[in-house]
Amino acid sequence: MTAERPYHHGGLRRAVLDAAVEVITEHGVSGLGLRDLARRVGVSHAGPVHHFKDKAGVLTALATEGFTLLAEDLEATRTAGGDFVEVGTAYVRFAIEHRAHFEVMFRPDLYHADDPAVTLARDRAGAVLAGGVADRSDPGLASAAAWSIVHGFATLWNAGALTRPGQDPVELGRAVAGYLSRT
Amino acid sequence: MTAERPYHHGGLRRAVLDAAVEVITEHGVSGLGLRDLARRVGVSHAGPVHHFKDKAGVLTALATEGFTLLAEDLEATRTAGGDFVEVGTAYVRFAIEHRAHFEVMFRPDLYHADDPAVTLARDRAGAVLAGGVADRSDPGLASAAAWSIVHGFATLWNAGALTRPGQDPVELGRAVAGYLSRT
DNA sequence: TCGCGAACTTTACAGTGGCAAGATTGCCTC
C-alpha cells in the first residue's frame, strides 16, 4: 500500500473519460458528477477542470469520441461491402456496446454542441448514414427512414422498452432493419 | 398590484407540472430545478415537495401524464379506423407537440419507473402500439419495427438531427412511416 | 366553535459546479 500517487496523474484525461463511461453505463448520465469523477480517478475535485473546463466539456469530449467511433464502425462495414441491413446492424451494435457514448451523443443540451470537434465528428458519421440508401426517388427521405428505424430500435432497447426474453439485441436489430429493405 | 397571494396556492400540483413542461421545452430536462420551479410558481422552495415528494416525483407525474395522453391519442386514431401509418403519424405528432413529456417518458433513470401509476399508463400505451400491425408471421417483430421507426424519427427530429428546411415534421414523419408499410 | 389534517413556510445541512490563487512538477534552453 501507500502507493504515493504522484502530483501529476499522467493520463488524467483518458481516466476521467473512462470513469465517466462507467458511471453513465451504471447510473445514466443524470448520475454523473464532476467531483465524483475526480474522486474515482484519485484526484482533487478541480483536477479535471484543466482538461475539460466544464462538466459539459467532459460530455463534449465523450460525444466527439462517440461520433468518431461510430463513423469508423459504419465506414468499416460499408467498405467491407455491407448493404443497408449490415450498416444498420453495425449502428445497433454500436449503440448497445457503447451505450454511454450513444446516450450522450443525442442529448445536445448536455454538451457544447457547437464545438468544432464534435460537429466535425457528427458530420462524418452523418455522411456515412446518408450515403447508404438504395432509393433513388427521394434519397433524403429514404435515409431518414433508414436512420429512424435503427436509431429508434437502439434507443428503445437501451431504454428497456423492447426487452424480449433471451434474445440477442443485435440480431433482433438486424431483423428489424430488414423490414425496411423489403421494398 | 400587491396581489397578496394566499397561503394556500390552490392548484399547486398542476401549476408545477405546467412550469416543468415549460422549462423542459425551453432548456431540456437537464435544466430543470425544483427550487426554480417553486420560484416560477410563486411558492416557497419546499412547497412542491408536499405534492411530489422528490424531484423524481415531479418527473414521474410528468411521465405518467405523458403515457396517458399518448395512449388516448393512439386509441382515438385507432378507433377512428386509422391504419399503421395513421397511428404512427399520431405518435410522431404527440412527440413533437408534447416534446417535454416525450423526453421524460423514455428516460426512466430520471423518475420512479416502478411507480404503479406510471407502469399502468405505460402498459396501456404499449398495448395500442403492439396491437396495430398487419404482419401475422411474427407480430412481435413487426410491432417492434413499427415502433422503432416512428420512435426513431421522433427522437431524431426532437434532437435536431433531421432538420429539413421548411418541412412539416408531422408530414415528414408520415412519409417515413409509410416506408414500412409497403410490404 | 373547535380541532384536526392538509397545504405551505422556515430553517438547516450536506453536496454540487465553477472560479481564483497557490503549489508542484516535467521539460526545455542555456
Place this chain on the structure above:
DNA sequence: GAGGCAATCTTGCCACTGTAAAGTTCGCGA
C-alpha cells in the same frame, strides 16, 4: 548541471441545489 517556464494539479471559496424536519396558516367537518 542550473534556471525558468508552462502545464498540471491542489486548496479554498462562493452561490446554488435537493432533501429533511419543524413550525405556521388555513379549510372543513363534527
